[in-house]
Amino acid sequence: MHRFLPTAAVFLVCLIPAAGQEAVNSAEEQWLNNFQYVFAEQLLNTGVLAMEQGEFQLAEQNFSEAIQVIKVNNGLDSKFQIPALGKMIEALLAQRRWEAVDQQLGYFDWLNLHNYYKNIYDYLEGSKELSRLFLQASADYTNPQSARYLIAAKNLNWQVVSAIETTLGTDHQLLVPWLYEIVLIHSYQSSLIKRRGMTSYEFKSESESDVIVSGWSIGRNESLQLSYSIGNELLERIRSLYAAREDTSAATDAIMQVYLGDWELLFNNNRSALDHYRSARQALAEANLNADEIQQFFSKPTILPQRELNTEWPVTNALSVEDPLRFAAWSTNYPALTVPSAFDSSEPSRFSVLATFNLRPLERSNAERVKLIADGSFGVHQLQIQNAVPDSGFVRDLAARSIRQLKIRPRLESGSFVPSVGIQLEYIFSPEEQALIIGNN
């Protein structure tokens, strides 16, 4: 009996601290429970519901708490914050709290850069979302720094291009969508330049935050020329990237020439555009592709610029001649330009019109009156609004004004642009136009 006493005593001595430790662990677990990862998901879902109900402040609070939980569980620079952070910025955008938006976009940028050092693919995913948020911030007409966010989106896209070139190589196919996005941003930038004469970028010294360096600015024409030149160069680069692929086809190269032609047409270089279209048509014919499909491809007028780069033949998004064209307006900041590819434009809109018009050459007097329209340009004539939802004179006028500004590639026949009669177009109003319509009614 006595022989076992020391052993029992040692056992008890060991047990007491263990029990104490267990109690501490239990208390810690109880405290940690508030930050269990499952709560992050719950908070995220609650925030999404609040957003759907228009309770943006509550949504913002839920997303913010979700971010805190993720930070506790996964670390301060965890990539898992990104979905909640993106949604929180959306909630702030909905409230038009520009200062907070700017702060959170800066945090997103910092977080995303940490991803680059860990995993390039996470960085690309994060950059896609950040670029979308920059564009969303830029699209709001009440945002005083709209142009700045557009340039921020473009710079981010360039940084991604540099990252892909450094990590994966200068001829990597992943470059294509990012390069095309930069081309599209240049078309938005040109729209700003034409209307506002935005001729200089912001040069803010980071070392001395109060100093604005604004030593140079360029004229409107020079700025437009720069955008044209960069877009052209990037489209040529995309073309060469496709050409270097093993599975490339003559059709892909021909479609890239059509995109190059579209770019020329957007900058009113009608002759150069025609040269590209003719060359593309010839290349498609020489590739022994179905003649009817080629005819159909060039028979349908197309609204420019095209939001997506589709180089597969036959082009799947080419509508039949009878189908109405569809145009989803993005923002009054960028009139006559469609929603960027980062945004979903397939959602049914409450407010839209169905219009018919003819597309024919602008008369000389009109061409002279409208600046920046080259001779031989095509324009919308005899526009009629067939159906408007909601139907009112204001809605019809608003749609007519916007439709007349669209840049449309005319039908091509025998190597020339030809007029089209009775084109049908479904025009979907931008969120701001919808707000205007509600305000007017």
Added chain:
Amino acid sequence: MSKFSNQLIIPLLALLVACVIPPDENTEEMVRLPTDAEVEQYNASVAPEERIVCRREIPVGTNIPRRLCRMVRDVEETSTFHRDQLRRVLR
């Protein structure tokens, strides 16, 4: 007559070539200036003061425009210097 023609044609050709080729053509060939897209890509990743501006300018003494690239910091410093000089002269 033909000797006279040669004497006239050769200097004329030389003059024509001199007008067409800028004097520093060879230097430009050796140092390729960045394209507009390359400049924009570079500018997207550096501090504002480190950015480059490329423009077509007509240098003094010729009517042939040339593409020149400068750093924003240099442009700033040059214009500050010129402003100071002008103020000094006007005082």
